[in-house]
Amino acid sequence: MARMSGADRRQQIVAAAIEVILQRGLAQAATRDVTRAIGVGSGLLHHYFPSWAELRAEAVRQAAWQEIDAVKAAIAGLPARTAMQRLADWMIDDEDMRHWRLWLNAQDEAHRDPLLAEVMNAAMLAWRGLIAQLLREAGEETGGGPADADAAAWRLAALMDGLAGAMLVRDSVMTPQIARNLIGMQLRLECDSSA
Template sequence: MTRVTKDSADRREGILRATLDMIKEGGIDRVRGADVAKRVGVSVGLVFYHFDNLETLIVEALRYASDRDIEHRDAALAASSSDVTERLWTMLIEYGPSGSEFGWRLWVQAWSASLRDPTLRGVVHDLDEGWREVLIGIIDDGVAQGVFTCPDPVAATWRLTSMLDGLAVQHVVFDDVVSMEQIRDWTQLALERELGI
């Protein structure tokens, strides 16, 4: 890769990161091309050289965040135990509002904005679908090993992720009205009911 190409890729990534920071700080609706340019230290023209318009910039920033989430999820899965129950817990912890809340704050914003933007809706849908596929695969493995009892892993996964989505919103958006301890306890109860763990 030539130096110019690498510089261009680095600059593009810097613009995406700055856009995500601005979404975190003020929300999607407050992102302005001029503010992104100022934060990165480039001209507005350069921002829109890399991204045709503000809508494209926001979608690409969220696609960038989605790709990072997927990489993180896949690395956590690869590093997890071979024990199917521990693998499931690892993935549910990664999925839920653990660690940094920025990811969840970002995706709550993205869900809201995707109501108005079909391209963004596709990004959010693909991320959600990827998570469900991973969880369904783990539950299928647990059923095949006789560790889990679950007649419908797809439906069980939908119920578990929907529950975690709702609890994450309560925890992140409403300033810990639901605690992490409650989320863990209720997730354990849901796993007992869904999978016989």
């Protein structure tokens, strides 16, 4: 069997860390879970990632960008309003909420962890940028849209984060359908507003 390259081994570790974090949660996941998942010792893992904080930050970074890339692929070529609704649906259709749990937990941990803070700030700007661009395109298509697409994108992103947090509450009254309706209403308000 061919020996795995350093780049491939590093990526294997990150992929395992992403899966462990998605399964166990950001706060509960640990280095030993990753080493068990791929059958290596902690020495090998620490060769590529000297600390759990570095591995965790890289796993969150890659997970966030995988989601951003998946959304971009899902909305490519669609009219902007359809793309906005597809984005909203995609964000709500997280059946077991593990991606939202990761996102919200990473935001929470980022105030204590400078590596996660850097990752989450970049990810939040990327999401906001994607939403703002769709709002601008929707405005161009309809001759309307928000006067400040960046501010509208922050409002939409904050609404999505808040609704996801509400859906994560055990036995929540916030259902995916209610959240989808609320996001749709806010999208229409933002797209039809010039204020």
